[in-house]
Amino acid sequence: PLVDKDVDFAQYFCTYSFLYHQKEMLSDRVRMDAYYNAIFQNKHHFHGKVVLDVGTGSGILAIWSAQAGARKVYAVEATKMAEHARTLVKDNNLQDVVEVIEGSMEDITLPEKVDVIISEWMGYFLLRESMFDSVICARDRWLKPSGVMYPSHARMWIAPVRSGLVDQKKGDCDGAMDDWYNFVEDTKTYYGVDMSILTKPFNEEQRKYYLQTAMWQNLHPHQVIGVAAIIKEIDCLTASVNDVLEVRSNFLSSITMENTRLCGFGGWFDVHFRGRRDDPAQQEIELTTMPSVDNGTHWGQQVFLLHPPIRVSEGDNLNISFLMSRSKENHRLMEVEIGCEIIQSSGRSLPPLQNKFYIE
Amino acid sequence: PLVDKDVDFAQYFCTYSFLYHQKEMLSDRVRMDAYYNAIFQNKHHFHGKVVLDVGTGSGILAIWSAQAGARKVYAVEATKMAEHARTLVKDNNLQDVVEVIEGSMEDITLPEKVDVIISEWMGYFLLRESMFDSVICARDRWLKPSGVMYPSHARMWIAPVRSGLVDQKKGDCDGAMDDWYNFVEDTKTYYGVDMSILTKPFNEEQRKYYLQTAMWQNLHPHQVIGVAAIIKEIDCLTASVNDVLEVRSNFLSSITMENTRLCGFGGWFDVHFRGRRDDPAQQEIELTTMPSVDNGTHWGQQVFLLHPPIRVSEGDNLNISFLMSRSKENHRLMEVEIGCEIIQSSGRSLPPLQNKFYIE
Ligand SMILES: Nc1ncnc2c1ncn2[C@@H]1O[C@H](CSCC[C@H](N)C(=O)O)[C@@H](O)[C@H]1O
Ligand SMILES: Nc1ncnc2c1ncn2[C@@H]1O[C@H](CSCC[C@H](N)C(=O)O)[C@@H](O)[C@H]1O
Numbered sequence: 001p002l003v004d005k006d007v008d009f010a011q012y013f014c015t016y017s018f019l020y021h022q023k024e025m026l027s028d029r030v031r032m033d034a035y036y037n038a039i040f041q042n043k044h045h046f047h048g049k050v051v052l053d054v055g056t057g058s059g060i061l062a063i064w065s066a067q068a069g070a071r072k073v074y075a076v077e078a079t080k081m082a083e084h085a086r087t088l089v090k091d092n093n094l095q096d097v098v099e100v101i102e103g104s105m106e107d108i109t110l111p112e113k114v115d116v117i118i119s120e121w122m123g124y125f126l127l128r129e130s131m132f133d134s135v136i137c138a139r140d141r142w143l144k145p146s147g148v149m150y151p152s153h154a155r156m157w158i159a160p161v162r163s164g165l166v167d168q169k170k171g172d173c174d175g176a177m178d179d180w181y182n183f184v185e186d187t188k189t190y191y192g193v194d195m196s197i198l199t200k201p202f203n204e205e206q207r208k209y210y211l212q213t214a215m216w217q218n219l220h221p222h223q224v225i226g227v228a229a230i231i232k233e234i235d236c237l238t239a240s241v242n243d244v245l246e247v248r249s250n251f252l253s254s255i256t257m258e259n260t261r262l263c264g265f266g267g268w269f270d271v272h273f274r275g276r277r278d279d280p281a282q283q284e285i286e287l288t289t290m291p292s293v294d295n296g297t298h299w300g301q302q303v304f305l306l307h308p309p310i311r312v313s314e315g316d317n318l319n320i321s322f323l324m325s326r327s328k329e330n331h332r333l334m335e336v337e338i339g340c341e342i343i344q345s346s347g348r349s350l351p352p353l354q355n356k357f358y359i360e
Numbered sequence: 361p362l363v364d365k366d367v368d369f370a371q372y373f374c375t376y377s378f379l380y381h382q383k384e385m386l387s388d389r390v391r392m393d394a395y396y397n398a399i400f401q402n403k404h405h406f407h408g409k410v411v412l413d414v415g416t417g418s419g420i421l422a423i424w425s426a427q428a429g430a431r432k433v434y435a436v437e438a439t440k441m442a443e444h445a446r447t448l449v450k451d452n453n454l455q456d457v458v459e460v461i462e463g464s465m466e467d468i469t470l471p472e473k474v475d476v477i478i479s480e481w482m483g484y485f486l487l488r489e490s491m492f493d494s495v496i497c498a499r500d501r502w503l504k505p506s507g508v509m510y511p512s513h514a515r516m517w518i519a520p521v522r523s524g525l526v527d528q529k530k531g532d533c534d535g536a537m538d539d540w541y542n543f544v545e546d547t548k549t550y551y552g553v554d555m556s557i558l559t560k561p562f563n564e565e566q567r568k569y570y571l572q573t574a575m576w577q578n579l580h581p582h583q584v585i586g587v588a589a590i591i592k593e594i595d596c597l598t599a600s601v602n603d604v605l606e607v608r609s610n611f612l613s614s615i616t617m618e619n620t621r622l623c624g625f626g627g628w629f630d631v632h633f634r635g636r637r638d639d640p641a642q643q644e645i646e647l648t649t650m651p652s653v654d655n656g657t658h659w660g661q662q663v664f665l666l667h668p669p670i671r672v673s674e675g676d677n678l679n680i681s682f683l684m685s686r687s688k689e690n691h692r693l694m695e696v697e698i699g700c701e702i703i704q705s706s707g708r709s710l711p712p713l714q715n716k717f718y719i720e
Contacts, residue, residue, distance in 0.1 A: 004366045004367075004370075006364045006366060006367045007364075007366045007367050007370045010364075010367045010370065010371060011370060011371070018565060019558060019561060019562045019565050020536075020562075020565060020566070020569075023540070023543055023562070026543070026547060026555075027543055027546075029550075032550070032551060036550075036551055058555075058558075060551075060553065063553055064551075064552075064553075067552065084558055084561060087557055087558065087561075088553075088555065088557060088558060091554065091557035092553060092554060176380075180383070183383055183386070183387055186387075187386060190389075190392070190396075191392060191396055191420075191424075192424075192427065193420060193423055193424075193448075193452060194451065194452060195386075195418075195448065197447055197448060197451040198379060198418075198444055198447065198448060201379060201444060201447075202379045202380075202383070205378060205379050205380060206380070209380075
C-alpha cells in the first residue's frame with residue numbers, strides 16, 4: 001500500500017504524544033489568538049451545534065467550542081494524548097458536551113453528522129505532515145451539506161529572501177568535506193583502505209543535508225527582498241486530496257531592494273476563518289505565518305537556500321517555477337523544485353537556475 | 361507480530377544509510393584498531409577461509425578480511441549503504457573475493473556455510489539496537505560446526521559514578537516545570553482554560569526525559585567512585601536470543617573514594633576476539649569502552665542518574681540489583697531497573713532505592 005499505517009504511526013504521531021510538544025503549540029500566541037477569536041467572535045457557528053475537532057491534541061479547540069455553546073463536540077485524537085484531553089475536559093466540567101475519541105480520523109465512526117469541522121492541521125509550509133488529508137476525509141464523511149469548515153481557506157506564499165544562513169550552511173558543508181578528506185587520508189594511512197571513491201556520494205549527502213534541506217527560520221521582514229506571491233489557494237470546503245498532492249506554480253516576482261543578495265526563497269502560509277458563502281463568519285479571522293517582528297509563530301518560515309547567492313537589485317525581475325510534491329518514501333514529507341530566471345532591470349538575463357529541495 | 365518489519369526498517373536502519381554515520385564509526389580509532397588487529401594478527405583464521413560480515417555498512421570489515429587472505433567474503437547489509445560498500449570493494453579491486461548482498465541477514469540465503477562470522481553489532485551499553493539477534497540468526501544458519509566468531513565474547517560492566525550531569529539535568533527539569541507553571545497561568549488568564557490538572561503527567565514526562573533516560577557520557581576514570589562489576593558475560597558462539605532478552609544481576613560494590621557523591625551508575629561493555637577453544641586466536645584482542653582519558657569510543661558510557669545524589673565515602677558497601685529488558689514498544693530499546701542498598705562503613709544502612717530508566 002502507498003502508506004504503511006504502522007510505520008506512519010511510529011514515525012509521525014510519536015511527537016504529538018508528548019505534552020511538551022502540545023505545550024509548544026499551546027504557547028504560540030498568534031496561533032491561539034486566531035483560533036480563540038475565530039470561535040468566540042463567531043459564536044453563532046457554534047451555539048447549539050455539533051462540532052468535530054480533527055486531531056484534538058490536548059483538547060483545546062474542543063473545549064473552546066463547548067465553551068462557545070456547542071451542543072456536542074466530538075474530539076478525535078490518534079495518540080495517547082487523547083487521555084490527557086479527556087482528563088482536561090472532565091476537569092473543566094465539559095464531559096457532557098465533549099466526547100474524546102481515541103483513534104485515527106480515518107478509522108473511527110461518529111453517531112451523527114456535524115455542523116462544524118474545526119482542526120489545526122497546518123504543518124510547516126502548510127502541507128508538511130499531509131494532515132489535511134485527514135480533514136478532507138472527515139469532511140467528506142461527517143460534515144452536513146450545510147456545514148462549515150474552521151479554517152475555511154488556506155494559502156501558500158513564497159518570496160525572494162536574503163539570509164546569512166546560506167553562508168553558515170555553506171561553511172558547515174565545507175567543514176564536513178574538510179573532515180572527510182582528513183578521514184580518507186587517515187583511513188588509507190592507518191587501515192590500508194582507500195575510501196576516496198566515496199567522496200562524491202559523501203559530498204552529495206552533505207549538500208543535501210546542509211543546502212538542499214528546507215530550513216526553519218524566523219525571517220525578519222527586512223530579509224524579504226522582493227514581491228511575495230501566492231502559489232496555492234485552498235478552499236477547505238471543496239478541496240480534494242488530489243488538489244493538494246502537488247503544488248505547481250509559475251509566477252513573476254521582482255526585487256524591491258537596492259543592491260542585495262538573492263540567497264533563496266522563503267515560504268509561509270496563512271489560513272482564514274470565513275465560514276461559508278451562505279453562512280459567513282460574523283468576524284473574519286486571519287492566521288498568518290508571514291515574516292514578522294512581533295507576531296512570529298512556531299511555524300516560522302521554510303527557507304530554500306540558493307548557493308552561491310546572486311547579486312540582485314531593485315527592479316530585477318524573477319521568473320519562478322515552483323513544484324512541490326510528496327516524497328515517495330514518506331508521504332508526509334515533501335520534495336520541492338524551484339526554477340528561477342533573473343532578468344536584470346537592464347534587460348540582461350542571467351543563466352537560469354534549477355534547484356531541488358527536501359522538506360524533512 | 362512482535363516486530364513489525366517495516367516500522368523497524370523505517371526507524372532503525374535509517375541512520376545507517378548515511379555515509380556520515382558510517383564515517384563516525386570508521387573514525388573511532390579504538391574500535392578500528394581492535395577489529396584491524398583482530399583480523400591482521402590472526403590471519404590464520406582468515407587465510408583461504410569463507411567469511412560472513414553481518415551488517416557490513418561501508419564494507420570495511422569485509423575488505424580487511426579479504427586483504428587478510430579470505431577465499432570468499434559475504435558482506436550482508438540491510439540498507440542502501442550496500443551500494444557504497446560494493447563501490448568501495450570494486451575500487452579496492454576485491455570484487456572477486458567480496459560479495460556484497462543487500463538485504464536483511466534474516467531474509468537472505470548464502471550459497472555455502474562459512475568458517476568465520478565477523479560483525480560489529482554492539483550498540484550503546486552493548487545490547488541497545490538488539491543487533492546481536494541478527495548475528496545469532498546468522499550463526500545458527502550459516503556457521504560451520506568448526507566456525508569462529510569475531511568477536512567471540514562480550515561483557516557488560518557497571519560501576520557507581522559521580523557526575524555534575526545530575527545537577528544539570530535536575531536544573532533543566534526544574535526549568536521546564538517553571539515554564540509549565542507560567543504556561544498554565546497564561547492559558548487560564550488569556551484563554552479561559554485551566555490546565556493545572558495536567559501538571560502531574562507533565563512532570564512525569566519531564567522527569568522521564570531528563571532524569572530517567574540513560575545519558576551518553578564520556579566519563580573520566582576519576583568519575584568512577586567504586587568497584588566496577590561484570591553483570592553479563594556472553595559467549596558469542598553459544599548464546600541464544602533467549603540469553604540476551606534480559607540482563608539480570610545482583611552484585612556488591614564498594615565505594616573507593618573519600619567523601620563524594622553517588623550520582624548514579626555508569627554502564628559500558630567490552631568484547632574479546634579469542635577465536636574458539638579448539639582453534640584459538642594467535643593474538644587475543646580486546647575492545648573496551650570503559651571510561652578512559654585517551655581511549656574513549658563513540659559508544660561512551662551510558663549513565664543512569666540518581667536524584668538526589670547520595671553522600672558516600674570509602675568503604676561504604678553497595679548492594680545492587682540490576683534488571684534490563686527490552687521495551688515493549690520497540691524491541692531495540694531497553695528498560696532498566698536499578699535497586700541500591702547502601703551499607704555505610706559504620707554499619708548503618710540507608711533506605712533502599714529503586715529506580716527505573718530508559719535506554720532510548
Ligand atoms: N488522522 C488523524 N486522526 C486523529 N488525530 C490526528 C490525525 N492526524 C493528526 N492527528 C493529531 O492532530 C493533532 C494536530 S496538532 C493540533 C492539536 C490541537 N488541536 C491544538 O490545536 O492544539 C496531533 O495531536 C495529532 O496527533
Ligand atoms: N539484520 C541485519 N541485516 C543486515 N544488516 C544489518 C542488520 N542489522 C544491522 N545491520 C547493519 O549493520 C551495520 C552495523 S554498523 C557496523 C558497520 C561496519 N561493519 C563497520 O564495522 O564499520 C549497519 O550498517 C546496519 O545497517
